[in-house]
Amino acid sequence: METSRLIFIVDDETDYLFLLQALFARFYPTYTVRFFTSGKALLNELHRLSEQPDLILLDRHMPEPDGHQTLLALKQHPAFQLIPVVMMSAQATTEEINGCYQAGVNSFLLKSLDIHSLKQNLTVLCQYWLELNLVARYM
Template sequence: MTDTKAQHIYLVDDDEDDQFLVQHLIKEHSPEAVVDILEDGEALIQALDQTDKLPNLVLLDLNMPRMNGMEALERIRANEAYNDLPIIILTTSDSEQDRKKALQLQASDYLVKPGSGYQMNQLVSAIKQNWL
């Protein structure tokens, strides 16, 4: 994207370590990016309903309390207003069943969180190149 405006990203994850690492890496690759951290799917639905301008990207974990990522994805995709919103599942689940279900629910991509900081850095770099 050649737009010089700040990219707005919703990071939806209940794990504080993952929140910190992903936010740090996004800021490293895109210092101008605005990252809103949301704790679960319910918070994501509320944020989307209350905003006047949709984020450029949603990074959505699957395993969260109250409303998990799969439930949130299904609710979001049921609303035509969000058809063009890129939603990437970013999760520790490498289950092929989860991957298939998320893609059937129209996730834009399904990425498994890597085990090392270096690999996560590479993943965030790829997200920036492909989605922002």
């Protein structure tokens, strides 16, 4: 029996989290999704839980710690290094994107408010990171 994949989504924009929550409930009900409004809340929960998420979607632009700082904390902790992290942002410079890749992000996604584009992006993300891509910790 296949276990449900666990996704953690971190974004300080509650309207965007509400939109993502509605999309996951409607189109991706087999995934278990937890939402956080700050990098600090995510890191606290990761340290508290024994179960790790299969994927983290992380907003780049948030109050302290921002997405980049949260990413650095994730990649510096041995227990969290192999969790795939997809950074999200409504806008980003080439330098910001490159900095995220240098810090260890697995992918960078420009946010979309268009419901069809967002749904398509989520479908591709979930298929790749949760179904096709094998992370070393599962092998």
